[in-house]
Amino acid sequence: MLLHGAVSSGLGRAHVFMAQPHYQEQFKEVLGSSAWPGTLNVNLESESLNPYRKLRVASGLDQGTQIVGLNPIRIQGFERDGKSFGGATAFLANISVDSKTWIRCALLIPDLTRHTETAEIISNTFLREDLPCIDGEEVWIRVDRSL
Amino acid sequence: MTRVSVEVTVLGIAQDGGYPQVGCLKDCCAKARGDSTLSRMPVSLGLKGTDGSTHMIEASRMMSEQFGLWSSLGNLDWPPSSFSLTHAHLGHIDGLGLLGREAMGLSGIKVHCSESMSVLIQKTPSWEMMIDQGVIELNIWNPMGPFEPSEGCGFTITAIPIPHRSELSDNHALIIRGEARSLLFMPDQDSWSETLVGDVGILQWLRQLDIDIALIDGTFWDYSEISNRDVTEIPHPTVTETLSRLGKRGDRDPEIHFTHLNHTNPLLDERSLQSEKLVSMGWEICKEGSVFYL
Numbered sequence: 001m002l003l004h005g006a007v008s009s010g011l012g013r014a015h016v017f018m019a020q021p022h023y024q025e026q027f028k029e030v031l032g033s034s035a036w037p038g039t040l041n042v043n044l045e046s047e048s049l050n051p052y053r054k055l056r057v058a059s060g061l062d063q064g065t066q067i068v069g070l071n072p073i074r075i076q077g078f079e080r081d082g083k084s085f086g087g088a089t090a091f092l093a094n095i096s097v098d099s100k101t102w103i104r105c106a107l108l109i110p111d112l113t114r115h116t117e118t119a120e121i122i123s124n125t126f127l128r129e130d131l132p133c134i135d136g137e138e139v140w141i142r143v144d145r146s147l
Numbered sequence: 148m149t150r151v152s153v154e155v156t157v158l159g160i161a162q163d164g165g166y167p168q169v170g171c172l173k174d175c176c177a178k179a180r181g182d183s184t185l186s187r188m189p190v191s192l193g194l195k196g197t198d199g200s201t202h203m204i205e206a207s208r209m210m211s212e213q214f215g216l217w218s219s220l221g222n223l224d225w226p227p228s229s230f231s232l233t234h235a236h237l238g239h240i241d242g243l244g245l246l247g248r249e250a251m252g253l254s255g256i257k258v259h260c261s262e263s264m265s266v267l268i269q270k271t272p273s274w275e276m277m278i279d280q281g282v283i284e285l286n287i288w289n290p291m292g293p294f295e296p297s298e299g300c301g302f303t304i305t306a307i308p309i310p311h312r313s314e315l316s317d318n319h320a321l322i323i324r325g326e327a328r329s330l331l332f333m334p335d336q337d338s339w340s341e342t343l344v345g346d347v348g349i350l351q352w353l354r355q356l357d358i359d360i361a362l363i364d365g366t367f368w369d370y371s372e373i374s375n376r377d378v379t380e381i382p383h384p385t386v387t388e389t390l391s392r393l394g395k396r397g398d399r400d401p402e403i404h405f406t407h408l409n410h411t412n413p414l415l416d417e418r419s420l421q422s423e424k425l426v427s428m429g430w431e432i433c434k435e436g437s438v439f440y441l
Contacts, residue, residue: 001357002326047327054357065354142326147291147305147356 069147163238197301325441365405396429
């Protein structure tokens with residue numbers, strides 16, 4: 001499954017969540033090592049909205065037919081100091097700016113996200129430097145599937 | 148940024164015997180003998196990857212004409228890197244020998260197939276010889292496991308086991324997944340009740356498999372076409388049954404194209420009432436030379 005869109009800036013608050021040890025422990029299991037404490041936001045083009053909706057269905061956020069071959073990974077929420085941190089669903093993927101060189105990543109769909117047209121990407125590395133990319137630049141996200 | 152698509156070219160839409168069919172002296176085939184533009188080749192697809200590599204689905208005896216059609220559309224990069232075979236019935240494999248020394252004299256052509264197909268190929272002397280001579284190299288697929296027919300081709304093929312009379316080998320449908328869309332090629336099946344598990348309907352099954360375009364078994368319009376054969380020996384769901392299961396096409400339904408048409412099937416005539424009915428319901432009849440972009 002391939003998604004396509006343009007890099008955008010979020011509210012800059014993702015690092016607060018990404019830095020939480022409870023999340024980081026789970027991201028290690030997904031990505032193989034710690035995640036960079038931030039997300040890369042990608043505003044999806046119209047053609048990618050339908051496949052993205054299938055990921056939201058697989059995450060339990062939207063109604064629809066569950067397609068086989070997607071491998072959602074559950075990220076558990078937790079409470080800390082009286083604050084509640086929500087769960088999320090991750091899908092292993094690769095990201096590229098030229099469809100030739102790919103960097104391992106995961107597409108993260110938080111349970112409480114308001115984004116329905118923006119993909120949030122996590123990776124071991126700072127993707128804005130390693131891809132590299134800047135706001136407005138187009139990227140490809142290839143989501144793993146087993147069928 | 149431009150994206151290169153995988154191209155799937157339809158190189159044949161007829162049942163194994165082709166159209167006109169040898170031995171048929173009825174009107175259906177007499178008119179096709181009188182007008183070669185009406186003739187149709189056994190089912191086959193030509194795939195072109197994003198890297199320019201080419202791949203065949205099925206190996207029919209009409210490969211020469213099929214390559215000619217593919218070439219005329221400007222899509223053929225000679226020779227194909229691989230063949231993928233759904234099963235061992237006549238029109239799906241009877242051209243395999245054309246790869247060998249008596250005809251094209253190719254070497255190192257990958258043949259992707261099931262384990263039971265590979266056993267049949269290895270037990271058939273003329274095909275076993277092609278392995279010994281290095282003409283073909285067998286690659287046994289894992290059912291339900293996607294594979295790249297050649298590295299870096301830009302698409303995967305996934306074989307789905309499908310019940311179909313298995314005197315010679317088992318039978319698979321193939322899902323061809325490009326980066327943007329997925330196509331199901333299912334030319335043969337015994338019945339929907341055996342293919343579909345539980346209460347799942349055709350459209351739900353296709354959605355679960357994430358299929359955008361389905362080329363499915365349309366062998367017979369209905370069994371009244373077959374007056375001189377025992378249909379239990381050649382089971383296929385009729386198109387009329389499939390249409391009654393499908394109903395009219397909805398906005399978000401996948402494309403469904405009927406293929407593997409028997410020489411008796413009125414869908415071979417685009418102007419027949421049956422063709423008009425099918426099209427009016429929003430479904431399609433597969434056409435030779437059509438190209439799908441995945």
